[in-house]
Amino acid sequence: MTSYDLVLARGRVIDPETGLDAVRDVGITGGVIRAVSGRPLAGTTRVDVSGLVVSPGFIDLHSHSMDVAGHRLQALDGVTTVLELEAGAYPVAAAYRRAEIEGRPLNYGFATSWAVARMAVLLGLETGGGLDDFLANVGREEWQRAATQGAVDAIVGMLERDLSDGALGIGILVGYAPRIDPSEYLAVAALAARAGLPTYTHARELVEMDPGTPIDGAEEIVRAAAETGAHMHYCHVNSTSIRHVDRVLGLVEKVRAEGSRVTTEAYPYGAGMTGVGAAFLAPELLHRRGLTPHSIGLLGAEGRIADAETLRGVRETEPGSAAFVHLLDEDDPAEFAFIQRALTFTDAAVATDAVPLLWRSGTPDPLSWPLARDAVTHPRTAGTYGRTLRRLVRENGVMSLAEAVRRCTLVPADVVGSGVPAMRRKGRVQVGCDADLTVFDPETVSDRATYTETARPSAGFVHVLVGGDFVVRDEHLLPAAMPGRPVRS
Numbered sequence: 001m002t003s004y005d006l007v008l009a010r011g012r013v014i015d016p017e018t019g020l021d022a023v024r025d026v027g028i029t030g031g032v033i034r035a036v037s038g039r040p041l042a043g044t045t046r047v048d049v050s051g052l053v054v055s056p057g058f059i060d061l062h063s064h065s066m067d068v069a070g071h072r073l074q075a076l077d078g079v080t081t082v083l084e085l086e087a088g089a090y091p092v093a094a095a096y097r098r099a100e101i102e103g104r105p106l107n108y109g110f111a112t113s114w115a116v117a118r119m120a121v122l123l124g125l126e127t128g129g130g131l132d133d134f135l136a137n138v139g140r141e142e143w144q145r146a147a148t149q150g151a152v153d154a155i156v157g158m159l160e161r162d163l164s165d166g167a168l169g170i171g172i173l174v175g176y177a178p179r180i181d182p183s184e185y186l187a188v189a190a191l192a193a194r195a196g197l198p199t200y201t202h203a204r205e206l207v208e209m210d211p212g213t214p215i216d217g218a219e220e221i222v223r224a225a226a227e228t229g230a231h232m233h234y235c236h237v238n239s240t241s242i243r244h245v246d247r248v249l250g251l252v253e254k255v256r257a258e259g260s261r262v263t264t265e266a267y268p269y270g271a272g273m274t275g276v277g278a279a280f281l282a283p284e285l286l287h288r289r290g291l292t293p294h295s296i297g298l299l300g301a302e303g304r305i306a307d308a309e310t311l312r313g314v315r316e317t318e319p320g321s322a323a324f325v326h327l328l329d330e331d332d333p334a335e336f337a338f339i340q341r342a343l344t345f346t347d348a349a350v351a352t353d354a355v356p357l358l359w360r361s362g363t364p365d366p367l368s369w370p371l372a373r374d375a376v377t378h379p380r381t382a383g384t385y386g387r388t389l390r391r392l393v394r395e396n397g398v399m400s401l402a403e404a405v406r407r408c409t410l411v412p413a414d415v416v417g418s419g420v421p422a423m424r425r426k427g428r429v430q431v432g433c434d435a436d437l438t439v440f441d442p443e444t445v446s447d448r449a450t451y452t453e454t455a456r457p458s459a460g461f462v463h464v465l466v467g468g469d470f471v472v473r474d475e476h477l478l479p480a481a482m483p484g485r486p487v488r489s
């Protein structure tokens with residue numbers, strides 16, 4: 001009888017692609033799933049997971065928390081692959097190199113970054129592949145200005161080189177430079193179409209929020225899909241649409257019916273987070289989103305911003321500082337319904353928009369575990385998946401468990417997989433697929449992070465395996481585990 005390195009025995013295996021939802025043994029050897037069987041399998045190590053769900057590992061399309069500490073918090077939330085696709089990284093090779101040298105608990109990957117390439121051209125910036133390049137310059141007007149044809153050509157050329165260097169697509173933070181000419185956006189989408197890779201957009205303003213916008217943010221995305229044939233992915237449709245989510249999703253539905261490829265994602269929180277210097281947080285623009293300075297709180301500081309004067313001051317002195325933006329009250333069922341509609345939209349992925357941890361002491365300590373007490377983040381970094389399973393499945397009953405699992409696994413695998421063959425071996429519990437697996441208790445799985453205890457790990461994720469290696473075992477993170485591998489196009 002064949003013996004496997006590891007057998008997860010008698011778990012409830014959910015495989016969204018085949019529709020399997022039954023008690024099975026899963027046999028793993030060499031980091032790959034070798035057997036999924038109704039009969040008992042023999043293994044060098046046999047772990048009884050009866051009463052627990054065995055799911056493909058969760059795939060996060062939208063994480064900015066790419067260091068070891070961020071990976072560990074996400075591992076405890078069921079994640080096995082973290083991808084930085086919206087902001088992206090430029091140059092992408094530098095981002096991969098850093099992760100490879102330092103080691104990562106989870107699989108990782110990057111899109112190239114339109115915003116950082118634009119900063120490099122318009123600000124003459126030397127860029128190192130980290131998010132800090134973007135955060136340090138986000139508030140500067142010069143990178144947001146209209147570009148000459150020559151500059152656009154230079155930016156597109158840089159992105160093209162990064163795509164052939166393994167980038168998973170193009171991240172387009174157009175919402176941070178919302179006055180650029182729509183033709184530049186179309187040129188970037190056309191490049192993606194030629195390369196056969198998706199784009200990932202943080203949309204610019206909706207007309208409801210800025211009647212003077214050069215183009216409606218949602219129209220721009222769907223139009224690019226129709227006109228260029230590119231696969232356009234619409235990032236965190238909850239936080240950029242807020243109360244206009246039905247109109248936005250209606251547009252997406254319409255172009256999909258006409259044959260365009262537009263995919264979406266959402267996260268189950270009412271507060272966004274961004275650099276306080278972002279264009280749309282200017283005091284005179286807040287009313288467009290129904291906000292006031294008091295809707296904003298700086299990460300790591302007590303309370304909210306008092307008035308417009310204070311806001312102007314912090315935007316001036318520390319534009320890269322992370323700030324909570326309370327868009328919707330997630331404890332009010334009527335307001336949570338807007339978020340829920342984004343999450344339950346046809347084929348929407350669950351994605352976190354995880355933000356980098358910040359150490360209040362000023363001394364980053366990403367390698368120590370447990371996390372230092374002064375480490376803070378947005379609760380979505382630690383709790384998005386536990387919260388989705390708790391609120392949408394268990395409490396509100398708007399989604400079956402199998403459907404929620406699909407939106408955390410197969411759906412994101414297929415978004416990236418449209419141009420990246422390696423992703424077709426993820427998001428699935430099938431023979432020949434990567435042994436990235438999440439084992440959780442459907443009765444107790446839950447988020448525990450809050451806006452005050454921002455970095456509390458989720459509960460109920462019992463085992464998390466990356467390429468067949470335990471990163472979480474018996475609900476405990478294994479600090480020595482660094483099995484993460486790069487995902488490249």
Ligand SMILES: [Zn+2]
Pocket residue numbers: 086202235236
């Ligand atoms: Zn964003």
